[in-house]
Amino acid sequence: MALGGTIRGKKTSLRLPVESDLETYNRWMADMRVRRAHGVWHEPAMPATWKERFKEIAKDKQTVLWSIDAAGQLLGLVVGHVWSMGNGFDVNHFLIDPDEWRKGYGSDAALALHRYVFDYLDLRVATFEIRADNAAALTIAHKLGYTEFAHGHNVDYRDGAYVDEVKLRMDKEAWHERWSAEREYPPLAADATR
Amino acid sequence: MIGPKLVGKNDVALVPMTLENFRLHGPWMMQPEVGRFWGPRFGEVTPESAEKRYKEFAESETSVNWTISYLDEPVGFTGIFDIDWVRRDGESGILIGRADLFGRGIASEAIRLRTDFAWRELRMHRVHNWIAHANRGSRRANEKAGYKQMGLFRRSFFRSGEWYDEWLGEAYPHTFPDQR
Numbered sequence: 199m200a201l202g203g204t205i206r207g208k209k210t211s212l213r214l215p216v217e218s219d220l221e222t223y224n225r226w227m228a229d230m231r232v233r234r235a236h237g238v239w240h241e242p243a244m245p246a247t248w249k250e251r252f253k254e255i256a257k258d259k260q261t262v263l264w265s266i267d268a269a270g271q272l273l274g275l276v277v278g279h280v281w282s283m284g285n286g287f288d289v290n291h292f293l294i295d296p297d298e299w300r301k302g303y304g305s306d307a308a309l310a311l312h313r314y315v316f317d318y319l320d321l322r323v324a325t326f327e328i329r330a331d332n333a334a335a336l337t338i339a340h341k342l343g344y345t346e347f348a349h350g351h352n353v354d355y356r357d358g359a360y361v362d363e364v365k366l367r368m369d370k371e372a373w374h375e376r377w378s379a380e381r382e383y384p385p386l387a388a389d390a391t392r
Numbered sequence: 393m394i395g396p397k398l399v400g401k402n403d404v405a406l407v408p409m410t411l412e413n414f415r416l417h418g419p420w421m422m423q424p425e426v427g428r429f430w431g432p433r434f435g436e437v438t439p440e441s442a443e444k445r446y447k448e449f450a451e452s453e454t455s456v457n458w459t460i461s462y463l464d465e466p467v468g469f470t471g472i473f474d475i476d477w478v479r480r481d482g483e484s485g486i487l488i489g490r491a492d493l494f495g496r497g498i499a500s501e502a503i504r505l506r507t508d509f510a511w512r513e514l515r516m517h518r519v520h521n522w523i524a525h526a527n528r529g530s531r532r533a534n535e536k537a538g539y540k541q542m543g544l545f546r547r548s549f550f551r552s553g554e555w556y557d558e559w560l561g562e563a564y565p566h567t568f569p570d571q572r
Binding site: 282283323346347348349350351352353354355360365367 | 431432478479480481517518520542543544545546547549560562564
């Protein structure tokens with residue numbers, strides 16, 4: 199039920215994840231570059247465990263998984279949670295293959311995801327938690343229009359030390375102010391409902 | 393998991409949560425006097441779902457759950473949830489289910505016991521929570537146990553024609569006042 203459908207960006211697409219993506223997911227979760235930048239969706243595990251996880255999220259009514267793709271190559275994943283009252287969206291995991299960092303795929307996929315959240319789902323607010331030293335993710339979030347609403351101290355532990363966590367939000371108004379030209383569909387034709 | 397018995401001051405105790413007490417949660421949360429700062433006031437409130445959820449609470453390895461007892465009667469629940477044992481961080485929550493007992497310091501004592509347990513027994517590094525900003529009683533009770541504001545989530549939910557903000561707090565062993 200909660201595997202995400204296609205959302206097209208300019209360089210990337212968020213698309214329906216498939217079982218053959220799981221081996222790559224597993225590799226990313228075991229990559230220390232990923233683990234330093236942010237939390238993992240799941241710990242590395244056997245293929246059978248990943249299949250179980252895939253079945254679980256497919257049944258989840260409010261958590262959505264997408265794979266990120268560019269020109270047919272699997273490049274990342276997104277996990278998001280639609281609020282139980284249905285008016286907000288938490289970006290839980292946003293991962294780009296570390297071999298593909300600094301090529302603009304993250305910002306392109308993030309813009310497409312938020313267009314879907316605000317222009318298609320018509321949600322009121324999105325939230326995102328980022329480690330305070332993840333400069334690339336913070337830059338993407340700030341460019342999108344996210345602003346900080348909380349700062350947790352010594353929250354995440356990795357590489358022998360704690361790091362702070364920044365909690366960010368983006369409201370629909372901020373989206374429209376900055377990205378009103380971004381639409382899932384063009385306006386309906388004047389005679390569309392005749 | 394289910395938390396052990398912790399005896400506090402003023403006839404307040406945290407006691408191991410039983411299925412019998414867990415079944416009270418649904419009816420408590422459905423009361424408008426109790427639910428003003430809580431959830432949507434609807435849900436799967438059946439004996440079967442209570443049993444299933446209780447089993448999940450009891451089997452969970454990432455939460456510790458108690459019933460709050462006052463004068464030896466169950467009056468609410470509290471716990472630490474979504475514990476990350478690597479970060480040693482978890483989210484705390486509390487509900488006093490009896491509106492006629494508000495203002496007696498029950499939540500303050502329950503939070504003190506829970507927070508003390510987090511530091512002294514679980515060896516946690518941090519606990520954090522979200523509280524309706526207008527719920528001054530709960531906010532104050534948490535502050536007394538060492539929670540400090542780390543943020544404010546504006547316009548979190550809408551009730552009776554106005555937006556409610558949420559206060560985000562965090563506590564550490566070094567912010568816990570020694571009140572023993």
